[in-house]
Amino acid sequence: MPRPRPRLRTAxxxxxxxxxxxxxxxxxxxxxxxxxxxxxxxxxxxxxTLVSTGDEEDLQDLWxxxxxxxxxxxxxxxxxxAGAEQRVEVVSVGEARPGVPDGVELDVPYEVELxxxxxxxxxxxxxxxxxxxxxxWVVVGRLDGTSGRDVGDxxxxxxxxxxxxWPQGAFGDVEVDAYVSDVRQVRRxxxxxxxDEDVQPLYPxxxxxxxxxxxxxxxxxxxxxxxxxxxxLPALALEPTGRTVDRITRDVWARFALCxxxxxxxxxxxxxxGERAGADVYESWWxxxxxxxxxxxxxxxxxxxxxxxxxxxxxxxxxIDFDGTGRYALDNQSWTPVIISLDLVEAP
Amino acid sequence: VTDAGHxxxxxxxxxxxxxxxxxxxxxxxxxxxxxxxxxxxxxxxDAIAARDLDVVEAMTDPTAFExxxxxxxxxxxxxxxxxxxxxxxxxxxxxxxxxxxxxxGTAEYVVETSYAVRDLTGGGxxxxxxxxxxxxxxxxxxxxxxxxIVRAATYSELDTATLGGVELTYGSSRHEGVWGYPGGYLxxxxxxxxxxxxxxxxxxxDATTWDVSLPMLGSELDD
Numbered sequence: 001m002p003r004p005r006p007r008l009r010t011a012x013x014x015x016x017x018x019x020x021x022x023x024x025x026x027x028x029x030x031x032x033x034x035x036x037x038x039x040x041x042x043x044x045x046x047x048x049t050l051v052s053t054g055d056e057e058d059l060q061d062l063w064x065x066x067x068x069x070x071x072x073x074x075x076x077x078x079x080x081x082a083g084a085e086q087r088v089e090v091v092s093v094g095e096a097r098p099g100v101p102d103g104v105e106l107d108v109p110y111e112v113e114l115x116x117x118x119x120x121x122x123x124x125x126x127x128x129x130x131x132x133x134x135x136x137w138v139v140v141g142r143l144d145g146t147s148g149r150d151v152g153d154x155x156x157x158x159x160x161x162x163x164x165x166w167p168q169g170a171f172g173d174v175e176v177d178a179y180v181s182d183v184r185q186v187r188r189x190x191x192x193x194x195x196d197e198d199v200q201p202l203y204p205x206x207x208x209x210x211x212x213x214x215x216x217x218x219x220x221x222x223x224x225x226x227x228x229x230x231x232x233l234p235a236l237a238l239e240p241t242g243r244t245v246d247r248i249t250r251d252v253w254a255r256f257a258l259c260x261x262x263x264x265x266x267x268x269x270x271x272x273x274g275e276r277a278g279a280d281v282y283e284s285w286w287x288x289x290x291x292x293x294x295x296x297x298x299x300x301x302x303x304x305x306x307x308x309x310x311x312x313x314x315x316x317x318x319x320i321d322f323d324g325t326g327r328y329a330l331d332n333q334s335w336t337p338v339i340i341s342l343d344l345v346e347a348p
Numbered sequence: 349v350t351d352a353g354h355x356x357x358x359x360x361x362x363x364x365x366x367x368x369x370x371x372x373x374x375x376x377x378x379x380x381x382x383x384x385x386x387x388x389x390x391x392x393x394d395a396i397a398a399r400d401l402d403v404v405e406a407m408t409d410p411t412a413f414e415x416x417x418x419x420x421x422x423x424x425x426x427x428x429x430x431x432x433x434x435x436x437x438x439x440x441x442x443x444x445x446x447x448x449x450x451x452x453g454t455a456e457y458v459v460e461t462s463y464a465v466r467d468l469t470g471g472g473x474x475x476x477x478x479x480x481x482x483x484x485x486x487x488x489x490x491x492x493x494x495x496x497i498v499r500a501a502t503y504s505e506l507d508t509a510t511l512g513g514v515e516l517t518y519g520s521s522r523h524e525g526v527w528g529y530p531g532g533y534l535x536x537x538x539x540x541x542x543x544x545x546x547x548x549x550x551x552x553x554d555a556t557t558w559d560v561s562l563p564m565l566g567s568e569l570d571d
Contacts, residue, residue, distance in 0.1 A: 071471030
């Protein structure tokens with residue numbers, strides 16, 4: 001076999017060298033980078049799946065995927081996700097992209113060393129009467145000193161968490177509390193250097209929510225769709241709790257019990273009606289309730305119906321059928337509900 | 349040419365095999381070092397949950413508490429752990445990653461934890477460092493070099509009180525910050541005084557509702 005000529009041999013050697021160098025580049029740079037991107041994307045896919053299923057058995061896995069400044073709050077977020085009325089559907093998981101998108105802020109604990117950040121756009125969907133579909137950046141960071149080729153090398157640092165938003169009262173005002181699945185949405189952990197107040201983070205989902213002014217008022221349980229950009233607490237009407245009804249009802253009877261007591265006549269709800277019937281309320285006029293009225297306690301209103309009382313007038317004892325209306329409110333000293341007015345009228 | 353191409357194909361194929369083999373998600377530790385650190389982390393929080401102060405402290409570098417009081421000079425109530433009325437429950441741990449220092453030196457891991465205290469949740473971080481000449485797979489070879497330090501605010505109308513047996517003193521602010529291990533503790537009047545104790549969650553996000561006054565020892569109870 002004839003030997004290759006020197007020029008050809010040199011060319012073959014150069015070509016071989018180029019191929020080897022290219023191979024080394026592929027093996028050391030391109031393949032690992034692709035593998036790293038694949039692993040990061042797989043972490044995001046897994047994360048999005050766990051958010052969409054919200055299975056109680058997976059909550060610890062979901063929690064473990066994060067590095068966060070608030071591990072306790074994140075744990076509660078998982079528990080709330082498990083109790084959500086409806087969870088997101090993962091429509092698609094995009095390609096891995098190096099870096100953090102503009103506008104995305106990260107809250108990574110300083111102790112945790114993360115190298116590369118990789119972002120993946122995930123499309124989520126919330127079904128219902130008014131379905132929504134949106135894109136969400138999920139950002140994962142590669143743990144320092146790892147290759148990034150294993151999914152365990154990555155941690156979620158941004159994953160579409162948001163929160164409920166509700167109006168806060170001015171100083172001295174009564175603030176309505178927001179609850180999700182019976183969990184108050186204000187968190188107040190004490191941290192180094194003082195107390196910190198935070199709002200419970202929530203994964204995107206539909207949650208059972210409630211407004212409360214414990215223990216006196218509570219709304220019915222409603223629903224709030226919480227996409228990643230947050231959601232306002234629905235304006236659910238506050239209703240008096242059983243404790244308020246009991247307290248106001250007791251207050252009604254306590255006020256009737258003052259009737260006939262000369263010094264407390266202004267507290268007696270029957271005094272005006274008795275006076276209009278001809279009783280001298282500065283003397284011994286009150287003979288008592290013949291029939292207790294039905295007391296109904298509504299949203300700030302008290303209604304009395306079907307009462308009957310007996311009073312002494314200048315014409316002798318008289319029986320008067322009556323109804324009544326009044327108002328109650330939270331006293332701004334004791335922060336308890338008290339009757340602020342109660343007027344009786346003769347029943348037709 | 350043929351040999352070089354063959355070699356590169358072999359290398360490429362090998363690399364792909366390595367990549368594919370590593371691409372399965374698992375929370376299980378991926379190395380002996382991670383396994384040892386994770387076991388040590390679990391043992392640490394389990395000891396806190398068991399209110400076993402001796403074990404907790406034995407796992408910890410005693411110099412790690414030097415700056416724990418912070419700018420507010422919070423009081424050290426670690427010793428109260430044994431008297432906690434409510435231990436933390438169901439503590440979770442996760443290796444959040446190696447520290448920056450471990451890049452070129454001794455193996456160190458940041459660990460995140462979360463737990464429940466009654467119906468509250470809390471959490472934090474601590475750091476485990478592999479001891480010299482210790483086997484990385486051995487949980488006992490790891491030491492807590494940045495402990496799980498958590499905090500709470502306490503309030504008292506009385507000038508002195510105890511939290512889990514640790515004495516606290518109160519000035520005109522009627523407030524004292526404390527740091528220690530997570531759990532639920534009773535803030536009590538000195539012995540002999542008939543004052544209703546106040547329950548304090550240390551290391552959990554506790555927030556009084558609008559109608560409840562600060563949980564202050566010795567104050568009149570609300571209606």
